Amino acid sequence: MTMAGTMARFGHATVAINVVGHGGGPEGTLTVLRTGQEAVTLPAGGRGVDQDGDGRIRATEGVGAPAGSPLALVSNRDGLRQTTADLMQLVRAIRRGVDVDGDGQPDLDRERIAYVGQSFGGIYGTLLMAVDPLVRVGVLNVAGGPIVEIARQSPVFRPLVVDQLKRRQPPLMNGEQDFTESIPLPGEAPVREPAAGALDIQAYFDRAEWLSQPANPVAFAPYLRQAPLLGVGAKAVLYQWAVGDRTAPNATTAALLRAGRLEAVSSLYRHDQGVAGLSDRFKNPHGFLVWTLFPEVHAVGRAAQEQVARFFVAAGRQIEMNRDRKSVV
Numbered sequence: 001m002t003m004a005g006t007m008a009r010f011g012h013a014t015v016a017i018n019v020v021g022h023g024g025g026p027e028g029t030l031t032v033l034r035t036g037q038e039a040v041t042l043p044a045g046g047r048g049v050d051q052d053g054d055g056r057i058r059a060t061e062g063v064g065a066p067a068g069s070p071l072a073l074v075s076n077r078d079g080l081r082q083t084t085a086d087l088m089q090l091v092r093a094i095r096r097g098v099d100v101d102g103d104g105q106p107d108l109d110r111e112r113i114a115y116v117g118q119s120f121g122g123i124y125g126t127l128l129m130a131v132d133p134l135v136r137v138g139v140l141n142v143a144g145g146p147i148v149e150i151a152r153q154s155p156v157f158r159p160l161v162v163d164q165l166k167r168r169q170p171p172l173m174n175g176e177q178d179f180t181e182s183i184p185l186p187g188e189a190p191v192r193e194p195a196a197g198a199l200d201i202q203a204y205f206d207r208a209e210w211l212s213q214p215a216n217p218v219a220f221a222p223y224l225r226q227a228p229l230l231g232v233g234a235k236a237v238l239y240q241w242a243v244g245d246r247t248a249p250n251a252t253t254a255a256l257l258r259a260g261r262l263e264a265v266s267s268l269y270r271h272d273q274g275v276a277g278l279s280d281r282f283k284n285p286h287g288f289l290v291w292t293l294f295p296e297v298h299a300v301g302r303a304a305q306e307q308v309a310r311f312f313v314a315a316g317r318q319i320e321m322n323r324d325r326k327s328v329v
Contacts, residue, residue, distance in 0.1 A: 002290040003116065003305050010309035013108055017090055018047045019120060020079040021063025025050070067160075068167045073208050075147060080120075080215035084127040087115075091134050114312045118142060118289050119248065122239075126217035126256070130224055133232045137316035139308045141240040141289045144252030145218040148208040152181065153249040156284075165201065172201050181205070185251050221260030236316020239266040240304060242285035244275070267307060267319060269300065 004014040023046025030044035049062035064076035091113055097106035115138040117125030122143025129138045144150050151157040158178070165172040165179055173179050174197030182191040182198035183205075194202075213219050228234045239262055241253045257263050271285035282297050289308075291301030310320045 002292060003308070006292070006302070006305040006309055007312075010306075010313055012114070012309060012312055015090065015094065015108075017086060019063065019124075020082045020086070021048055021060050021076075022046060024048050025057045067164060072164060072167070073204075073211055075208065075212060077147075077212045077215040080124045080127065083124045084131070084215075087124075087128050088132050088134075091132060095134065112315075114138060114316075116141070116308050116312075119286065122248075123147075123217045124215070126224070127215065127220050129235050129237055130220040131229065131232060135235075136233075137236045137312060139238045139240065139311055141304075141308075142242060142245055142248050142253070142286050143217055143239065143256060144245075144248035145256050146209050146216045146252075147212050148205050149255070150248055150252045152183075152205065153185075153251060154247055156247045165204070168204070172197065172204055174198065174201065186254070218256050218259045221256050221262060224260050224262065225265075226261050236311075237262065237265055238308075238311050238316070238319055240269065240289065240307070241266065242269040242288050243272045244284075245286050246284040247286035265319065267321065269304065274300070 007014045025048050026045040028044050028046050030042045032040045048057040050057050051061055051066045063079035065071040065074045094108055094113060095110045098108040100107040113135055115125055115128060115135050118141040122140035125138060125140045126143055129135060151161050174195060179201060180195040180198055181201045182194035183202060184191055223229050224237055225234045239257060257266055269285060269288055278296060288300050289304045291297040307320055
């Protein structure tokens, strides 16, 4: 909800739900501290589940198949699909009317429903925008795909792939601490002599990618503008991404944009031009959309959020750039 303030200044109400497998367990609570008044504790159950039976529910436990299980290769495919379906239901609930002040009249515009999603939200948001005829405008921030490519290319998620390769029977690891898959990135020279064991790892990745196709944003991207689904129509979308993203690597975002011919509706934050002097906390620009809470990078987050808000105000007909601050270009 770190965007709610910016959205409100531009006249937009913000509504959010927990992703499948996120938000802690169903018995979670939220305590609101009020100056000079008693604290108020509200029920705030999440959608996580204790899959491994250790008595704890981790941040994203429940969104994907458990590591080491026979269904591990399915990963978070079904969590993405279910979250997309849940958002479609939320849209229809809003369309029925939301009475905030209890006067018997709807307070939210039932027709002007837009979507903004960051990271994972940009991934399942691509699915939502492709299939839901009721959401006409959307901003997808730091999305990429396929998921298996994000996992292997990202220094954040690659250790999870190492763990999966070690768990396979027989194990597929071809190194002590890391693996060599011998897959060049776009623009790199082809690998003519793959490392020992690399072809088996490549076959494993191929199977994982095919299994995840029903929730692969790259597979859904052509339906946004290039070849809209029957009864859905073309969508007004904006993709925001950042140079040097270590969580959703740039090559995976580029694959998504190419698949849907979406380059013309993308906005690139040049983090490489402003990273000098920043603390290590901000070396990875993946979270730039929600950096409004930090003085060092507040201007970046504010510019990105205002670009989203103005895109919504213009009903997706105009993408405003912020070249003066050199934050979003």
